[in-house]
Amino acid sequence: AQSVTQLDSQVPVFEEAPVELRCNYSSSVSVYLFWYVQYPNQGLQLLLKYLSGSTLVKGINGFEAEFNKSQTSFHLRKPSVHICDTAEYFCAVRRGNAGNMLTFGGGTRLMVKP
Amino acid sequence: EAGVTQFPSHSVIEKGQTVTLRCDPISGHDNLYWYRRVMGKEIKFLLHFVKESKQDESGMPNNRFLAERTGGTYSTLKVQPAELEDSGVYFCASSQIRQGARTGELFFGEGSRLTVL
Numbered sequence: 001a002q003s004v005t006q007l008d009s010q011v012p013v014f015e016e017a018p019v020e021l022r023c024n025y026s027s028s029v030s031v032y033l034f035w036y037v038q039y040p041n042q043g044l045q046l047l048l049k050y051l052s053g054s055t056l057v058k059g060i061n062g063f064e065a066e067f068n069k070s071q072t073s074f075h076l077r078k079p080s081v082h083i084c085d086t087a088e089y090f091c092a093v094r095r096g097n098a099g100n101m102l103t104f105g106g107g108t109r110l111m112v113k114p
Numbered sequence: 115e116a117g118v119t120q121f122p123s124h125s126v127i128e129k130g131q132t133v134t135l136r137c138d139p140i141s142g143h144d145n146l147y148w149y150r151r152v153m154g155k156e157i158k159f160l161l162h163f164v165k166e167s168k169q170d171e172s173g174m175p176n177n178r179f180l181a182e183r184t185g186g187t188y189s190t191l192k193v194q195p196a197e198l199e200d201s202g203v204y205f206c207a208s209s210q211i212r213q214g215a216r217t218g219e220l221f222f223g224e225g226s227r228l229t230v231l
Contacts, residue, residue, distance in 0.1 A: 015131070036222070043118065043203065044157075044222035090157065094188065101147075101170065104157040 137206030
């Protein structure tokens with residue numbers, strides 16, 4: 001079985017500051033990794049994914065994440081955030097040899113302040 | 115192209131009543147999933163349909179929950195009778211057979227918020 005831990009439930013940050021949202025996972029098999037974002041009153045939207053290849057993955061809206069196998073982490077970063085990035089962010093994993101079932105972390109609420 | 119749509123967006127019922135949530139997946143998507151987020155905790159898998167067949171229902175909490183997908187199009191999730199702990203947001207997601215299996219990307223609806231009083 002796998003699990004996902006998002007260490008911060010809330011992250012307040014000022015506009016134009018950098019941000020890192022942390023995600024650690026545990027799994028005994030290879031996994032695929034995802035970050036989803038939920039803006040207020042909207043559904044979950046895929047931000048980026050790691051399937052294989054380069055460990056640095058770039059997503060939409062200037063976000064990127066780095067897969068670190070030795071630390072079993074997939075932290076999400078953005079060098080300069082905007083007010084419109086205020087949302088809840090979810091890290092998720094899927095087993096490489098399983099169906100499409102995703103295991104989610106508890107979510108991190110990013111609050112960008114002016 | 116329309117995304118995944120869910121109805122109702124919010125339902126408030128009393129303990130013991132019945133509620134039915136509906137999900138319309140993206141047209142052509144054979145995979146349909148139900149997830150639930152209870153009280154700000156993690157989003158948890160409930161079940162997975164491939165067309166009209168239940169592929170995996172290991173996440174269904176108990177027999178008060180019944181999911182159907184007759185005809186392999188839209189799906190319903192019925193809770194009968196509802197209990198206080200059923201309150202939360204119920205998400206539906208869909209994907210195509212091949213695309214979903216390769217990339218794991220699911221397309222989510224906005225969720226149905228259920229409040230049981």
